[in-house]
Amino acid sequence: MSKEIVVSGIRSTGYLHLGNYFGAMKNYVKMQDEYDCYFFVADYHSLTTHPDPKDLKANVFRVAAENIACGLDPEKVALYAQSDIPEIPELYLLLNMLAYKGELEKVPTFKDKVRQQPDNVNAGLLTYPVLMAADVLIHKAVKVPVGKDQEQHVEMARNFANRFNHRYGELFPEPQPFNFGSELIKVPSLDGTGKMSKSENLNATIYLADDDDLIRKKVMKAKTDSGPTEHNSEMPEYISNIFLLMHLVSRQETVETYRSMYNNCTIRYGDMKKQLAEDMVAFIAPIRDKAAALQADEDQLKKILKEGAIKARESASKTIAAARKQIGINYY
Ligand code: TRP
Numbered sequence: 164m165s166k167e168i169v170v171s172g173i174r175s176t177g178y179l180h181l182g183n184y185f186g187a188m189k190n191y192v193k194m195q196d197e198y199d200c201y202f203f204v205a206d207y208h209s210l211t212t213h214p215d216p217k218d219l220k221a222n223v224f225r226v227a228a229e230n231i232a233c234g235l236d237p238e239k240v241a242l243y244a245q246s247d248i249p250e251i252p253e254l255y256l257l258l259n260m261l262a263y264k265g266e267l268e269k270v271p272t273f274k275d276k277v278r279q280q281p282d283n284v285n286a287g288l289l290t291y292p293v294l295m296a297a298d299v300l301i302h303k304a305v306k307v308p309v310g311k312d313q314e315q316h317v318e319m320a321r322n323f324a325n326r327f328n329h330r331y332g333e334l335f336p337e338p339q340p341f342n343f344g345s346e347l348i349k350v351p352s353l354d355g356t357g358k359m360s361k362s363e364n365l366n367a368t369i370y371l372a373d374d375d376d377l378i379r380k381k382v383m384k385a386k387t388d389s390g391p392t393e394h395n396s397e398m399p400e401y402i403s404n405i406f407l408l409m410h411l412v413s414r415q416e417t418v419e420t421y422r423s424m425y426n427n428c429t430i431r432y433g434d435m436k437k438q439l440a441e442d443m444v445a446f447i448a449p450i451r452d453k454a455a456a457l458q459a460d461e462d463q464l465k466k467i468l469k470e471g472a473i474k475a476r477e478s479a480s481k482t483i484a485a486a487r488k489q490i491g492i493n494y495y
Contacts, residue, residue: 169198169341170304172205172245172295175222176214177361179229181369181447182350185411190308190342192234200240201302201475202230207245207252208294211287212280224464225454229371231467232454241478243471245298250479255290255297257486261326262293262319270315296320299338300327301479306341314340331489334482351408353385355401371451375444382440387432395426405432405439413442 171191179188194200204223214222223244235242245251267273267289276288287294292315299307299320307317317340324335349358352367359368367385369378386401398406402425409418417438424430457464487493 166197166199167306168201168302168304169194169306169308170201170203170299170302170338171308172203172208172298173226173230175204175206175209175219175226176212178370178372179226180350180359180361180371181408181411182359183361184233184371184450185348185350186310187308188230188233188235191230191240194306194308195236195239198306201243201304201478202235202240203243203245203248203298203471203475205245205298208291211276211285211291213283224458224461227464227468228454228457229450231457232371232450237467237471241471241474242467243475244468247468247472248301248475248479250476250483251294251297251301253483254301254479254486255294257490258293258296258300258323258327259290261323261330262290264289266319266322267292270319272312272316292316292319293323296323300324300335301482302475303334303336303478303482304338305336307338308341327486331486334485334489348411350411351400351404353381353404353408355386355399355404369443369447371447371454373447373451375448378444378447379440382443383436385436387436390430390432391425391428394428398425402432405435409435409439409442412446413439417442 171187173187191200191202204226206219206223209219209222227242227244230242231237270292273289273291277284295313295316296319299317300323307313307320309317317338321337321339324337327335351357352359352364353369354364354367356367357364361368366381369381373381385405387405388399388402391398406418406422406425409421421430421435421438
């Protein structure tokens, strides 16, 4: 039986952090054995915010390297750069004829961008969900692993697919947002407010590229207090966040030890943070070092992306040929 098709795009801006690891990459790695996966670096999407041309390549290579370092296996999945697949912009153009200005203007992520960058409200920003739909539909994907913030985009991809099928005949299955756990893990930031983020709370976010000392420093600065005074008392959020982080990177026994010390009021947060810092270092260091080694080996990365593009174009060219034919573009 053929495996279900999965597509997901990875933003190429910003450094990846622990939240991305547990929220997205771990999901990808789990999916690679069970599904036919297409994972790509969304470099075209990043152009909507006009990045400096001299940064683009390094960003794309870094994100690809970091994903491989986290366990994504280019032998098992197609890992490619979006801009290496010319069938994607072609499908994007075709889908643009089925996307309405009114519905695009209503998308919350578009409205956010308009607020954030009022001087650069370009058409690419408006049609961002159409390009994303093309990314997904070009491989006839049925599952799209994304975070909550992207679910509406997947719903739009579903609408465009249905409109195409309706007008030109059945071609696309309906893609659905997907994640393994029922609720994606939100990795809390170290300052007790909100979650780890690419753009805020830099000192309270652990990046996959952080060196050992920086990791230790960030963990040791995490907010604590003088400790509980009553047995089995409820944890304030900044303390339960530290436990949650420990649960992600430390051994189960370690977490339990500290939990019982919390419950009988003997916990020393300094010791707990030292332990967490060491476990965090042990968790991040191999990923960071592997990503750095890959980034230093440009030939290897180029080879991986080229092979990924070949795999992706194989599937993409079939879909675009069918789409053109169904629309009536078959003249010769
Ligand atoms: N928009 C997604 C994000 O911001 C990235 C993305 C682009 C994507 N194309 C996609 C995700 C296709 C899933 C499928 O995270």
